[in-house]
Amino acid sequence: LGHGHASVAMAPRPPNGPFPATRHFNLQTPVGAAEKPCAASRNHENMSSETEIVVLYCQHCVAQDANVAVAAEQMRGLTVRPTMMPCSSKVEVSHLLRILEQGADGVELVACPEDKCRFLVGSLKAEQRINRARGLLEEIHMGGQRLGLSRRERLSAEALLDLAEARAGAVQPLGPNPMKDSSSRFGERVAGVDGHRRDALVGEPPDRRITGGSLTRDSGDPKPDQLNLELLKKGDAK
Amino acid sequence: VIVAEWKPVNELAAALGSHGKILLVGCATCVAECAAGGEREVETLAPLLRMALRVEGHPVEIRAKTLERQCEGEFLEELAEIIPEVDAVLSLACGIGVQAVAERFPAVPVYPGVNTTALAIREAPGLWTARCAACGDCVLGETFGLCPVARCAKSLMNGPCGGTRKDGKCEVDENTDCVWNLIVERARARGSLDFLAQVRGPKDWSNSRHGGPKRMLREDLRE
Numbered sequence: 001l002g003h004g005h006a007s008v009a010m011a012p013r014p015p016n017g018p019f020p021a022t023r024h025f026n027l028q029t030p031v032g033a034a035e036k037p038c039a040a041s042r043n044h045e046n047m048s049s050e051t052e053i054v055v056l057y058c059q060h061c062v063a064q065d066a067n068v069a070v071a072a073e074q075m076r077g078l079t080v081r082p083t084m085m086p087c088s089s090k091v092e093v094s095h096l097l098r099i100l101e102q103g104a105d106g107v108e109l110v111a112c113p114e115d116k117c118r119f120l121v122g123s124l125k126a127e128q129r130i131n132r133a134r135g136l137l138e139e140i141h142m143g144g145q146r147l148g149l150s151r152r153e154r155l156s157a158e159a160l161l162d163l164a165e166a167r168a169g170a171v172q173p174l175g176p177n178p179m180k181d182s183s184s185r186f187g188e189r190v191a192g193v194d195g196h197r198r199d200a201l202v203g204e205p206p207d208r209r210i211t212g213g214s215l216t217r218d219s220g221d222p223k224p225d226q227l228n229l230e231l232l233k234k235g236d237a238k
Numbered sequence: 239v240i241v242a243e244w245k246p247v248n249e250l251a252a253a254l255g256s257h258g259k260i261l262l263v264g265c266a267t268c269v270a271e272c273a274a275g276g277e278r279e280v281e282t283l284a285p286l287l288r289m290a291l292r293v294e295g296h297p298v299e300i301r302a303k304t305l306e307r308q309c310e311g312e313f314l315e316e317l318a319e320i321i322p323e324v325d326a327v328l329s330l331a332c333g334i335g336v337q338a339v340a341e342r343f344p345a346v347p348v349y350p351g352v353n354t355t356a357l358a359i360r361e362a363p364g365l366w367t368a369r370c371a372a373c374g375d376c377v378l379g380e381t382f383g384l385c386p387v388a389r390c391a392k393s394l395m396n397g398p399c400g401g402t403r404k405d406g407k408c409e410v411d412e413n414t415d416c417v418w419n420l421i422v423e424r425a426r427a428r429g430s431l432d433f434l435a436q437v438r439g440p441k442d443w444s445n446s447r448h449g450g451p452k453r454m455l456r457e458d459l460r461e
Contacts, residue, residue, distance in 0.1 A: 094281040101285035136282075139247050140290035178293050 050176065052079040053164040054099050057110035058088040060118060063154045071157035072164075080164040088112065089122035089129075096133040096147055103180045106146045106171040108163050113151045123151060143174040239359075240268035240332045241366045242275060242352035244283070250328065251290040253349050257298065257325040262287070262351070263317065263339065264304035265331035272366050274352050275330030277304040283330070283351065308335030314342045321346055357388070367414075374445030374452070380438065382424040389417035395441055398422065 055072075062068060062084075072080040081104070085091065088111035099107050109130055111123035127149055134144035148167050152159070254260055262284050270276025284302045291298050301324060305313045308331035317339070321327070326347045329336040332354040340348040356368040371388040377395070378385060387393045391410040397418030401409030406423075408414040425431050443449075 092278065092282075094278065094285065097282060097285040097289070101289055136247065136286055140251070140286060141293060142289055179289060 050079075050180075051168050051171070052081065052104045052106075052177075053168050053171075054104045054107045055080060055082045055110060055160060055164045055167075056088070056091055056095075056107065057082065057084055057155075057160060058112055058123070059084050059086055060112050060116075061088075061110045061152050061155055062160060063156055066155060066157040066160065068157045068160055071161055075161060078165060078168050080161055082160065082164075087117070087119050087122040088126035089119060089124075091126060091129060093129050093133045093136070096129070097136070100137070100142065100146060100177060101179055103177055105174075105177045105180075106148070106167045108167040109147070109149045110155070110160065110163060111149060111151050113153055116153055142178070143171065145170045146174065146177070239271045239357075239366075240334075240354060241272045241356045241358040241368075242269050242330075242332050242354045243272075244274060244279075244352055245350065247283075247286055247290050250287060250349070250351060251294060251296075254287070254298065254326060254328060255291060255294060255296040257347075259299045259301070259324045259326075260287075261317070261320055261324040261327045262300050262302045263308065263327060263329050263331070264302070265306075265308040265329075265335050266304050267307045267309075269331055269335075269352060270304075271360070272358070273364075275332075279330060280304050287328075309338050311338070311342060314338060317343065372446070373441075373443070374449070375442045377441065380433075381421050382428070382430075384417050384421045384424065386417055386421070389415075394418065395438070 055068075057068075068082045068084070072082050088109055091109060096107055096109075109126055111126045112118070114123055117123040130147050130149045134147050137146060138144040148163075148170060150163050152163070155163075262280055264270070264275050264277055264280035266276050270279075273279060280302045284300045288298065288300055301320065303317065303320065305316055307313045308329060317327075321343045324346065326349060327339055327343070328349050328351045329339050330351040331339070332352070333350065334354075336348055336350045356366070357370040357372060358366040359369045361367045368388045369385060371385070371393070373387045377387070386395060386397060390397055391408055391414075392399060398416055399409075399418070402416040402419050403409060403412065406416055406419045408416045422431070422434065425434050445452075
């Protein structure tokens with residue numbers, strides 16, 4: 001998309017291969033990231049480096065030259081995992097909950113201003129889903145403020161990370177995500193056996209396998225080949 | 239469609255807290271249409287329940303599957319291999335589907351994940367309103383296609399009552415149309431107001447729930 005970082009929406013399905021022993025769910029490795037300088041290098045002394053904030057952002061919210069991935073890598077004291085989407089409305093309530101289930105402390109969804117959405121109602125849909133997910137989190141006493149929505153446009157990488165920082169501040173009173181100490185940490189294979197696909201995070205529709213005669217919709221098996229992030233990164237670099 | 243809505247998550251967590259491995263089963267038919275128990279809702283409820291139970295100190299494994307229909311035996315067979323591996327089933331189907339699963343797999347406890355509420359139509363995105371009460375004696379031919387049993391708060395056969403609001407809404411709920419007002423308006427539009435003045439015999443309620451559990455038999459279809 002020419003934004004200097006890879007688009008998860010364009011990431012190809014990974015081929016067969018073993019699940020790599022990495023906890024990072026980094027789909028944002030940009031092409032030639034190591035050579036590109038970045039202005040955003042921060043040190044958040046008052047935040048725990050264990051704090052993880054996932055930033056889901058519409059591709060139209062950031063400036064063309066924003067190098068979000070590199071800026072996020074250079075952050076200190078706060079782990080930010082940015083994921084670009086073709087539209088903020090690609091996020092589903094289930095995606096938000098899955099991210100938290102896997103141990104992220106908070107999620108910031110960055111959408112276009114209401115009247116700037118290329119899909120007209122995309123950012124409104126995103127807001128509705130954030131509100132729904134927040135209500136559900138309140139219901140289970142996880143804290144609705146773990147999820148947030150911002151409406152911005154032409155953000156620099158630094159400004160995007162400011163939003164992550166603000167979200168980290170908002171979740172701080174809640175303490176760490178209680179799911180952190182479970183085996184299903186964010187970026188690792190989910191310990192549960194429900195088989196949700198990793199690439200559900202990129203907004204693809206869930207696996208709807210309607211096999212001949214059985215007419216069964218399975219959430220899918222947690223096949224290692226679907227979770228090979230290293231190969232997915234290679235695919236991103238194309 | 240048959241309309242249902244999620245039970246409170248805390249209620250589900252309380253029911254499931256004693257189980258370690260749970261199968262969450264969705265139904266891709268009616269409850270998917272009303273966004274209560276389809277594949278998308280299964281994918282939403284599974285992580286939510288895991289978190290809820292984890293917060294309460296009861297970590298569980300939740301396996302998820304969505305059947306095309308839970309109310310028919312042939313589709314239930316998809317669960318046969320999974321059921322022995324779980325301690326309990328949480329069904330997001332309507333009450334029919336829950337019972338179908340429980341009948342097919344009597345050895346495992348089956349919990350309802352939704353409250354089945356109505357036979358309804360999707361009136362607008364995110365809004366479902368009741369249209370049928372399965373009363374067993376349909377009068378829609380006499381009421382211009384509008385059901386007073388399901389849509390009148392009092393199920394009146396000779397409305398409207400005196401409680402209709404000036405804007406044509408029901409006295410019970412300001413967001414609900416007075417169905418008898420709608421019936422009269424539709425009759426007027428067709429020039430058939432006289433039809434409503436006719437005296438009709440009492441409705442036969444014996445074919446509704448008042449007559450006990452329903453059993454429909456078609457000899458021509460039996461094997």
